[in-house]
Amino acid sequence: MAFRFEIIKKDSFSRARLGSVETDHGSFISPAFLPVGTQGTVKSLTPEELVEIGVEAILGNTYHLYLRPGHETIGKLGGLHNFIHWERPILTDSGGFQIFSLGTLRKISEEGVTFQSHLDGSSHFLTPEKVIEIQRVLGSDIAMVLDECVPYPSAYEYVRTSMERTNRWAKRCLRTREETDPALFAIIQGGIHRNLRQECAQTLVEMGFQGYAIGGLSVGEPKSAMLDVLKWTVPLLPEGAPRYLMGVGTPEDMIDAVMLGVDLFDCVLPTRNARNGTLFTSSGKISIKQAQYAEDPKPVDEACTCYTCRNYSKAYLRHLYLSKEILSSRLNTIHNLYYYIHLLGRIREAIQEGSLLDFHKSHTSAYGLEKDFSIYFQSN
Amino acid sequence: MAFRFEIIKKDSFSRARLGSVETDHGSFISPAFLPVGTQGTVKSLTPEELVEIGVEAILGNTYHLYLRPGHETIGKLGGLHNFIHWERPILTDSGGFQIFSLGTLRKISEEGVTFQSHLDGSSHFLTPEKVIEIQRVLGSDIAMVLDECVPYPSAYEYVRTSMERTNRWAKRCLRTREETDPALFAIIQGGIHRNLRQECAQTLVEMGFQGYAIGGLSVGEPKSAMLDVLKWTVPLLPEGAPRYLMGVGTPEDMIDAVMLGVDLFDCVLPTRNARNGTLFTSSGKISIKQAQYAEDPKPVDEACTCYTCRNYSKAYLRHLYLSKEILSSRLNTIHNLYYYIHLLGRIREAIQEGSLLDFHKSHTSAYGLEKDFSIYFQSN
Numbered sequence: 084m085a086f087r088f089e090i091i092k093k094d095s096f097s098r099a100r101l102g103s104v105e106t107d108h109g110s111f112i113s114p115a116f117l118p119v120g121t122q123g124t125v126k127s128l129t130p131e132e133l134v135e136i137g138v139e140a141i142l143g144n145t146y147h148l149y150l151r152p153g154h155e156t157i158g159k160l161g162g163l164h165n166f167i168h169w170e171r172p173i174l175t176d177s178g179g180f181q182i183f184s185l186g187t188l189r190k191i192s193e194e195g196v197t198f199q200s201h202l203d204g205s206s207h208f209l210t211p212e213k214v215i216e217i218q219r220v221l222g223s224d225i226a227m228v229l230d231e232c233v234p235y236p237s238a239y240e241y242v243r244t245s246m247e248r249t250n251r252w253a254k255r256c257l258r259t260r261e262e263t264d265p266a267l268f269a270i271i272q273g274g275i276h277r278n279l280r281q282e283c284a285q286t287l288v289e290m291g292f293q294g295y296a297i298g299g300l301s302v303g304e305p306k307s308a309m310l311d312v313l314k315w316t317v318p319l320l321p322e323g324a325p326r327y328l329m330g331v332g333t334p335e336d337m338i339d340a341v342m343l344g345v346d347l348f349d350c351v352l353p354t355r356n357a358r359n360g361t362l363f364t365s366s367g368k369i370s371i372k373q374a375q376y377a378e379d380p381k382p383v384d385e386a387c388t389c390y391t392c393r394n395y396s397k398a399y400l401r402h403l404y405l406s407k408e409i410l411s412s413r414l415n416t417i418h419n420l421y422y423y424i425h426l427l428g429r430i431r432e433a434i435q436e437g438s439l440l441d442f443h444k445s446h447t448s449a450y451g452l453e454k455d456f457s458i459y460f461q462s463n
Numbered sequence: 464m465a466f467r468f469e470i471i472k473k474d475s476f477s478r479a480r481l482g483s484v485e486t487d488h489g490s491f492i493s494p495a496f497l498p499v500g501t502q503g504t505v506k507s508l509t510p511e512e513l514v515e516i517g518v519e520a521i522l523g524n525t526y527h528l529y530l531r532p533g534h535e536t537i538g539k540l541g542g543l544h545n546f547i548h549w550e551r552p553i554l555t556d557s558g559g560f561q562i563f564s565l566g567t568l569r570k571i572s573e574e575g576v577t578f579q580s581h582l583d584g585s586s587h588f589l590t591p592e593k594v595i596e597i598q599r600v601l602g603s604d605i606a607m608v609l610d611e612c613v614p615y616p617s618a619y620e621y622v623r624t625s626m627e628r629t630n631r632w633a634k635r636c637l638r639t640r641e642e643t644d645p646a647l648f649a650i651i652q653g654g655i656h657r658n659l660r661q662e663c664a665q666t667l668v669e670m671g672f673q674g675y676a677i678g679g680l681s682v683g684e685p686k687s688a689m690l691d692v693l694k695w696t697v698p699l700l701p702e703g704a705p706r707y708l709m710g711v712g713t714p715e716d717m718i719d720a721v722m723l724g725v726d727l728f729d730c731v732l733p734t735r736n737a738r739n740g741t742l743f744t745s746s747g748k749i750s751i752k753q754a755q756y757a758e759d760p761k762p763v764d765e766a767c768t769c770y771t772c773r774n775y776s777k778a779y780l781r782h783l784y785l786s787k788e789i790l791s792s793r794l795n796t797i798h799n800l801y802y803y804i805h806l807l808g809r810i811r812e813a814i815q816e817g818s819l820l821d822f823h824k825s826h827t828s829a830y831g832l833e834k835d836f837s838i839y840f841q842s843n
Binding site: 122123124126127128129151152156159160161166167168377378380394395396398399401402403405406408409410412413 | 502503504506507508509531532536539540541546547548757758760774775776778779781782783785786788789790792793
């Protein structure tokens with residue numbers, strides 16, 4: 084499959100960069116946020132709605148699709164794009180994260196990992212080679228290597244052992260990869276330990292992948308630790324490959340990470356929050372169920388031009404939420420994804436205009452956050 | 464509020480007629496099916512999707528909206544149309560049906576009915592005057608009188624007592640009605656008793672309403688009893704007013720009822736079935752969860768041109784259903800409502816072309832049903 088990443092512009096005050104990611108299913112500009120389509124659908128929305136919101140690429144979960152309906156079934160039905168009626172780029176994770184968070188009775192060996200399905204208890208054995216095959220059959224545009232995401236906190240020795248095995252698995256993924264396969268991204272692990280992160284990054288960069296993910300973050304560690312890991316790791320990565328911060332994060336996390344050199348994000352936060360009635364606005368988060376909105380005729384965010392804000396009051400959204408109506412999840416998801424996608428759009432604009440630091444400051448102050456901006460003043 | 468009903472064409476073989484219903488929120492052609500928007504939303508869909516499907520008018524449930532968010536709240540927010548972002552006609556029921564099916568500890572007196580909310584146990588007292596006021600505040604286009612819907616079977620004496628009280632309530636609704644109020648429809652009760660149905664119809668017709676509903680059907684009585692009630696009752700109703708069969712029904716029920724002179728229908732069947740994975744097709748109903756569809760690349764109905772059938776396979780719909788995804792309810796609801804709305808469209812076309820009996824026969828045979836068509840051969 085065709086895959087190209089080109090840097091369009093570099094920020095002069097931070098490590099942020101504007102890039103172009105090209106795949107067989109179209110290209111998009113980074114920094115970019117990929118909504119999570121866990122089981123072959125970004126929960127509650129149609130592909131047409133995603134396009135209207137401005138979504139350019141989505142993530143699919145290999146673990147979920149492998150267990151149900153099964154990658155072979157999806158393959159027979161023309162691949163994941165055709166199955167779910169989404170024509171733009173799809174990145175699939177390797178399943179590693181879910182095996183370790185959802186699977187039970189798992190046993191890791193050098194060869195791979197055995198686990199029981201969270202759906203029916205059936206037993207499965209996945210190897211680095213197998214997860215590449217699954218992602219090949221799914222027909223994704225960007226595939227991830229099989230990794231172990233260690234919990235936080237974990238003993239240093241375990242983090243090292245696991246990271247070294249994940250590196251050996253990455254090598255096997257690379258070896259089994261065929262010419263026509265999806266682009267393959269490595270995943271840097273190593274917990275919150277500087278030497279492990281750096282050793283891992285160097286090892287993987289030497290192997291040579293089309294992109295590099297930073298994994299094992301946003302798993303409970305302090306926010307400062309996440310930023311530290313990015314500061315240590317990103318400078319070791321090749322400029323010409325995209326950097327993907329897996330499972331992150333809040334709007335603030337993303338702005339911070341962009342300034343530290345990250346290009347791609349995915350996170351369930353906007354979609355999951357939406358279903359729980361928590362909405363992002365230009366002045367912070369609100370909980371739509373609060374009594375103060377019972378007769379509020381205004382939209383969630385008067386500065387927002389999403390379908391939800393153009394047509395519905397906070398009072399109606401509160402009513403739908405309290406009534407457990409399906410439309411509540413839909414309208415809230417549209418709003419939150421629009422917020423995320425347009426936040427990334429504004430970040431890209433700011434990089435283009437050389438005003439990213441100002442943008443960061445104004446976002447931070449609108450959200451009432453205090454911040455030390457000195458961490459971003461590093462040479463590129 | 465403006466309200467007009469005009470007959471465009473009468474069928475020569477049956478009592479079916481093509482009519483035009485005009486309201487302040489636009490007009491539509493009958494026979495028509497109104498999807499149920501119980502709590503201020505046709506479950507899982509947006510108004511734009513309803514319009515795309517071809518829906519021209521919807522029903523709102525007074526009982527639900529009165530309890531939550533409250534009609535006063537909806538009134539303050541500009542009325543039900545504005546609250547839910549639906550610009551076309553809305554018919555609201557009186558709440559009678561839900562008070563008797565969902566409310567608990569209810570006590571009926573001549574004055575009205577006391578009941579406890581199914582949501583929080585709070586106590587409420589509704590009178591004929593109050594339900595007119597509620598529907599006025601909601602701003603619906605067509606309002607219904609407060610009625611008691613007796614269960615099937617019920618003792619003859621109770622059905623008579625209840626019917627007579629419902630008639631007195633109808634009179635009070637009519638008296639309290641103001642010039643600018645929604646059009647007001649009466650509801651004919653009387654169980655499965657010919658004399659009671661006919662007495663009720665005559666009494667209400669003498670009072671003079673803008674439309675007449677036949678209530679108390681589809682509550683467990685045999686299908687033949689429902690058709691009998693229509694055969695006895697409809698001929699007593701004025702030609703120039705619309706006839707509304709409440710809570711009905713299956714595709715077959717609607718075709719039968721149209722041939723017996725009914726103009727309007729509402730029913731939760733297409734939307735509820737959709738959420739339960741039961742889909743209507745041109746050759747009968749299917750359950751999408753069946754294993755036979757696991758790898759079926761074809762749409763639900765190859766003869767259907769709805770959004771769901773244009774873009775998704777049965778295999779994907781089965782996967783979404785088994786995965787309990789919100790998109791499952793959406794795509795299934797779009798398909799089932801499209802089936803209903805287009806069925807009514809084909810019925811209207813057949814009346815226009817004078818081919819309704821042929822249409823009925825071909826539908827009956829496609830569904831593998833046996834039928835005695837003689838009941839429809841009655842003079843108009």
